[in-house]
Amino acid sequence: MSDTKKDSTYTVPIGPIHPALKEPVMFTFQINGEVVESVDFSPGQTHRGIEWMGMRRNPAQIVHLTDRICGICGVTHSICFARAVEQIMDIQVPERGDYIRTIVAELERIQSHLLWAGVAAHELGFDSLFHLAWRVREESMDVIELITGNRVNYGIVQVGGVRRDIVEEQFPRIQQCLTYYRDLADKLLHLFLHDRTIMMRCRDTGVLSYEDALHLCVVGPTARASGVRKDVRVDYPYCAYGDLSIDPVLPDQLLDEIRGDVYDRIVVRVLEVVQSVDIIQQCLDNMPPGEITWEQKIAKLLLAFKKAKGEAVGRHEAPRGEALHYVKMTGRESPYAWKVKASSYSNLISWPVMLKGEQIADIPIIVASIDPCLSCTDRVAIVRDGERSILSKEELHRLSVEKTRRLQHG
Amino acid sequence: MKPTPALNRSLWVFHLNTGSCNGCEIEIVAAITPRYDPERFGIKLVGSPRHADVLMVTGPVPKKMKERVLRVYAQTPDPKVVICCGTCGESGGVYYDSYNLDGPIDDVIPVDVYISGCPPRPEAILHGVVKAIEKLERLERGAA
């Protein structure tokens, strides 16, 4: 038996043929039959040299570059970067600017979580739910467009504040959006959490224990789904979060226990949509009057950059967890150093733990469950007795859908 | 857009991401969801370039991706139309001075339709696809 056992483990490299997204990644799976024995991955396959470019531009230009680090959590990076520079220059952002930043950041969280929910449903083969999630997501996209002028890559943050005010006429539309999501919350919870198929596929799949979550320093919903109370908005309040009442969302708000599986991650994200609606409501109710930015004129801002000396770290709780920018200025117009740590980077290392011992058909949903900023399961090459056969993302998706069917009928 | 005898089938699109920021990706996916719903016309995204009539390319083509872009282009059957979606694929966009780019896309493969915007709206993307259909019809008529 030992001989056949030795032969039956084979290697499945995944990626980086779709190295598209923010952190392209290459997986190597050791597979025995249907079961994943071990996983290794190497991120950073594609590299646009954003930090290098940033060191040749001034901070007023870099904020717009930071939008394009990741199209889904654009405002995250601009807030981090702007906050780092503001700390170096000792800029006090006007309160109203902080509130607007908070509102946009929370709208971003809503659209990002709904986007994720759709993708997760798609990975399970539940395409009608995918279309539903993306349809209701358009509501937040409309409001984001109303406030910032763009659907993606908003370009609303500038060092010292924001570039556009939210005027009185816009309030009713934002309010309407909040009501829309509030009415929808029960339906979403019901669809995602009480569905038998989702339950079967996600319960006890891709488990990340509390200890592992602490040990691997995962962040955001991935950490909270494993029971780690960790949320930059609460732990180190910034922008308007200090004024608001928020609590980190843990799955036991809704369920009696925390298992740290894919299902718990769905629970956390759906509940966070509700939480974000509540935060925006608080911001709208308490919106302070006044200026929106420290300095309107870019020329004066540039002059101030030239005097800035020092280093600082800007943090923000992105939809995927804590993101962090380190900036060092040395009295030149452009930064001396700029380092970006995106949230997915911290979460990727949890994949090997989650995937161990799971089935091939579960790879798509587990990989998606940390909401990575990449869709790397695009093409899988299975090496069997030295022969390569290519498993496309379609193929993986088909396996996943078939498993759903099997469970439903079995 | 009138269906003509020259193009008597549904249009299938393969989306190739060459290292974009994700912004164009979500707008492309948003463009196939219910609000815009191009599947009414049979337009859909497919998973393999071998099934596609249209290549929708996004991103500024970092050095490592050039090889793959060429390979995918070669895998797409003729007649084909290439759409470049987004400013960074057109000109480099915000990444214009990066040291790691082999793009813009039309330095690597020939492009037929350009959709500008960073990212373009879903409406603009659909408009680009309609333009691609017109071009494809011309190509098919020429070939027939």
Ligand code: SF4
């Ligand atoms: S055009 Fe803009 S939004 Fe699209 S991929 Fe390039 S940088 Fe991102």
